[in-house]
Amino acid sequence: MTISTHLILVSAQPIPNITPILDDSLRPQKVVMLVSPDMTERSQALENIFKPRGIRIERCTIDNPWDAEHISDRILDLLAQYPDGGIALNATGGTKLMSIAAYEAFRSCELPIYYIHPEQDRLLWLSPGKPAQDLADCLRLKDYLMAYGAEKVDIPEPAGVAEPIRRLTRQLIADIDRYASELSTLNYLALNADNPQLTVEIDSGPQSRPHLWEMLDLFEQAGLCRINGHSLKFVDAQARFTANGGWLEMFAYAECLGLKKASGIQDIACNITISRHPAGKTAVKNEIDIGLIKANRLHLIECKTKSYRDSAQGADVLYKLDSLRDLMGGLQGKAMLISFNTLDKSSRARAKELNITLCSLSELKNLQQQLKKWLSPNG
Template sequence: MTTHICLVSAQAAPNLLPVLDPELKPKEVALLVSEKMRKAANALSTVLKELGIRTTTVPLEDEHSSSVIEEALLKIASEREGEEILLNLTGGTKLMALVAQTVAQAANWRSFYVDMDTDAVVWLDKTPGKKLAEQLRLPHYLKSYGFELPDSPVRPQITRDQHDLMHTLITQTGSLEKPLTQLNWLTQLAEDKKQLKIEMSDQQAGNHSLEALLRHFTEAGLLQVNQNTISYTDEAARDFVKGGWLELHAYKCVEAITGETGIRDKAANLTVIGGGVKNEMDIAIMARNRLFVIECKTAHMDRPEAPKANDTLFKLSEICRRVGGLGTRGMLASYRPVADSERKLARALNIELVCGQDLKNLRDQIRAWISAKSRS
């Protein structure tokens, strides 16, 4: 029987990935846990148990004491005499790792480190490294960071009419930008009023560009126009018109490159709850054993009533940091161009930008983004 000893830290993935690898999967995992990491250990333990792996939590009364750490490790060893023990040195504090490696050498345990940039196990006994099998899916990954999914991940199906409409909106980005801004604003008003109808002003109703855009949405079966009144087919149609179409377009791009990029799992409109706080992700992708998050915006972010581009970038960066750990990557797909200052902020926050006319190449941009080496 094989046991993994894991040093718990805020980053769950390096402890979870080797456990899921068929060649390394243990019967039991012993979690060495400081007081500060108790919540992280509970989340990781929950996932391990769901995966059918016996889990033992070994609390450290003082993670700053080498003797306390050594005593805890020796206790694990004495209770598993004659069993194979593998020590995962990726997590924990530096002191925990140093003491654990010293004990491992004395006890003849094999030790390894998970390199998250290469998705490989690095053995400390100079055994050739091993590429980890990509087994992670969104629910277990997110749960390992302490987040619950109140609903099952959504993997939407796109109709032919929706596909054709999205193609029109993407290929005519420049000419449709102004009328789409008006339609977004009207549709947001309808949603705020919890209505499926909204009245246009005479000026809006007489706008030829808006009239032409409304025809596209009418042909797709999403709304009807009667004189000055826009009537949405249902709430889902209203959401699509307000900007949900760009999320579906991004999801369609992800779906198209799933096989070639090794995407393990994907979802749209994913809601996760942690610490009583709800976090929403337009598109969530599991690839290369890490989480990728795409935020989609069709509103003018320089308008008073709209979320500002800087706020959107900071919010996306915070979601990436809290929900998926240090390896998580974020992308903002915006129908509108953003200012140079906002591009600089995106680079500083390690957020990928695909804006305006660049959306025509969104599939290629996502492919390159997912395949790129980490910049952090």
């Protein structure tokens, strides 16, 4: 039987509804969405992903996602339009009653049913009993974020990290113990250069603060600033951002790019801005330092060079990252905090509790190995 139509059960976890549709070996001509009243916005987000790919969309609405008899009647009415078959059920989404009712209706009509294993990214055939199959890793960052409710996703044009910046960041990490104490001063200088001239005066001289001046010299060699006496001038706003902590993001992004092919990263970007408009609330913007998709799962990386004065500051960073991971990554989303400064014992325990991977201070020297482990299925 040729399957040209898929019935999907729209739910708060949209990725299992998307990945089979985008797989060329499974892609249907048409998708029918079983939609409850509370999933209207989710169904629109899915339509915005499918339609540009030439897939026809039809909605089958239900009044109550917890009324099994009502759901069964709606599905059986739908299946009457397919007397020769050609339609398959994705039983992964919806409420449990939606899934059970849809499963029983398809079984009674001897029509194919499949389920998506959320952690293994595999399609399991429930009926007929065909072998399971791995799903193609074709999901992109923008589609993923839009599926979770982002109305607008701003992703910069794909670009690498310039070699002078790579050399600078590698040097900073290699001598992390040497420069750690002066990092806050560098951040302070860059923060106070927020003026039309992008300039700031350095209070101390090279003899009293040798490590600070060594670090400034590295930034000058990278072409990011000019030093004239005690006057520091950044070449542009991006250079000032790089000095004000952006260099750690560039280092982490370069390390991720180096792993893209070997680790099977299917999409990656930095400086991502998401705009959402939750129902009944004002518009919300979120920023993602680094986002990537691996095995059709969203991985978020937050980079921080700030010092944590107390455990409350560390907790605040972790809770925000946890909230964003859950909001935009769903149940399978993963998060990592890359910090130039170490977090205290209670914050580290909290990160473990929240299932957020930490990499800080001297651990940054082995960041690529840390990333490899994190990107692995059990990382």
